[in-house]
């Protein structure tokens with residue numbers, strides 16, 4: 270099986286669904302990752318990385334690209350495919366004031382770019398952002414729209430378009446332990462299609478997250494990461510963003 274994950278910044282893959290990605294790779298599936306930007310507006314959290322050596326923009330993007338390559342190697346993924354868009358920044362006011370940012374890029378054009386990669390990789394399963402962008406980052410929400418559009422448009426250009434689109438999400442109870450609004454960014458258990466026990470991959474997830482040193486901070490700081498990301502080493506849940514090929518009979522049995 271071929272799996273294609275589509276995320277916006279280096280580290281999204283490691284924080285949102287590293288366990289599932291590495292599980293699939295360890296089972297012999299081909300796992301690809303598209304990363305829309307190099308995260309060049311991200312803050313640096315590691316005490317030993319001198320911010321002034323990596324100012325926001327190209328230098329910081331290069332640093333984060335290297336971190337992403339290392340994380341992909343740890344997880345057993347193919348080398349990441351960078352789309353060369355620019356990180357809009359966070360929060361929304363910052364992103365809105367950055368006209369070069371990904372959130373301002375033409376949506377149909379982004380869909381075209383994704384579609385070309387989908388047609389080449391021919392994944393059976395895609396993984397991408399939910400409508401809330403996991404925690405509301407404007408780039409995540411923009412990429413959600415493009416990914417959803419490309420997933421459905423793939424049916425027009427491919428003999429065997431991807432069958433499933435999955436969105437990693439967090440349960441309301443988990444989001445309630447963070448600074449984010451659980452009503453907006455949390456999902457109820459009854460909405461979840463699939464939960465993956467990632468405890469067997471805890472060490473790999475930890476290593477992938479720490480490979481994003483500029484974002485995760487030092488190893489000594491990992492307890493803080495776990496506090497900010499409850500459930501990171503335990504379970505990853507997904508909602509179904511799209512399914513193709515459900516027969517009329519399946520639907521009739523669903524709807525009576």
Ligand SMILES: [Zn+2]
Pocket residue numbers: 277278281406409
């Ligand atoms: Zn992100």
